[in-house]
Ligand SMILES: Nc1ncnc2c1ncn2[C@@H]1O[C@H](COP(=O)(O)OP(=O)(O)OP(=O)(O)O)[C@@H](O)[C@H]1O
Ligand SMILES: O=P(O)(O)OC[C@H]1O[C@](O)(CO)[C@@H](O)[C@@H]1O
């Protein structure tokens with residue numbers, strides 16, 4: 533998908549008629565390596581060849597609007613009531629974003645009314661629209677020290693017009709939606725319903741997902757905290773496997789369609805022999821299949837450590853026809869329910885090693901929720917706070933139908949529809965996966981190459 537400059541422009545509710553509380557401090561700021569001045573933009577692409585590929589003058593190449601405070605704003609803060617909602621799966625840092633939004637709104641913009649809607653977007657339905665939490669700096673003072681979200685979250689579909697009715701009835705004119713691809717999709721539909729009714733309500737998305745499966749952001753918040761915690765479990769299972777005869781350590785991590793947590797955690801722990809992710813199919817049998825490689829590692833070093841994303845190998849479950857392990861249907865939001873590839877691998881590896889006289893000691897950990905429910909680490913705490921500041925500045929300036937994100941280290945506004953235009957996944961031909969292959973010494977492919985792929989020499993070791 534080739535993006536043009538106009539594809540990256542965000543909508544404005546109208547002219548900015550009010551001085552912002554930052555107008556004086558901003559009056560002398562210029563763009564620098566560490567600041568983007570108002571009116572300047574952030575390039576979408578960051579290599580000379582990719583920029584040249586557009587064949588356009590520099591002012592016409594695709595670029596994002598920079599996030600940050602504006603000298604003049606659209607809303608009179610005295611007339612603003614803000615709403616906040618968190619939706620989808622938990623992720624470290626949700627409370628940090630809520631806290632940052634409330635602080636920035638109340639302390640700097642002097643916004644008096646901030647409502648937290650409960651348990652995801654169902655909190656905006658007629659049944660729950662009055663069950664809100666009054667959010668103040670005092671109420672959110674320490675929430676960043678806990679995982680999860682004080683507002684609660686949920687899955688499931690809600691009617692956009694019913695949700696807009698709730699915003700109107702509660703007097704909300706600035707709405708922050710903290711969510712993943714589903715939440716961003718919902719924010720897009722909410723914005724479209726608001727626009728269709730000609731309402732003066734700004735909707736700003738704060739992209740969230742432990743899977744890091746959202747595009748147009750360097751990494752989603754909470755991802756670093758999550759893979760750091762996942763590393764602990766890889767280390768634990770490595771200790772267990774190394775201390776056992778023919779030890780087989782398997783850690784299954786979250787990652788429905790994107791294997792970033794598995795890839796980064798494996799690189800961080802640097803003790804894995806095999807990483808399996810949804811983006812790279814693998815075969816179990818055959819001379820160059822996974823089972824043969826597991827056997828080779830156990831024979832070579834006495835144990836093997838495998839890091840597995842939950843969405844890997846789903847095709848094998850179908851092939852195996854194991855009904856008890858095949859995913860069935862979808863969750864309340866329409867996300868596919870995964871089959872348990874971890875259980876299949878455990879069974880097949882144990883059977884294979886036993887059959888070749890290497891009676892295995894199996895050590896299997898699935899720490900998914902123990903990882904997702906933690907508080908944000910220091911890195912993500914800062915990231916969440918800065919995303920929240922950017923979200924408030926955007927909304928108060930009348931920006932709407934946009935998400936705030938960090939792109940190439942700069943905070944930017946991304947048109948909401950782009951946030952769900954594609955899924956961010958590990959590129960099997962990219963540098964991240966190359967690092968994984970270099971670290972694990974696993975072959976680039978397990979089993980016969982897919983017909984559309986050129987077979988590369990097996991691994992880097
Ligand atoms: N296709 C859709 N159209 C409109 N709204 C949607 C859609 N999909 C999801 N939503 C809304 O977004 C909410 C969250 O979606 P979902 O449960 O898929 O989690 P998510 O936001 O993708 O987060 P995560 O991926 O981190 O779990 C849902 O409860 C629903 O209100
Ligand atoms: O929260 P639930 O319904 O258990 O869904 C778990 C899924 O949510 C995520 O945490 C985020 O999408 C996925 O990694 C995981 O597969």
Ligand SMILES: [Mg+2]
Pocket residue numbers: 620712713714741
């Ligand atoms: Mg999602």
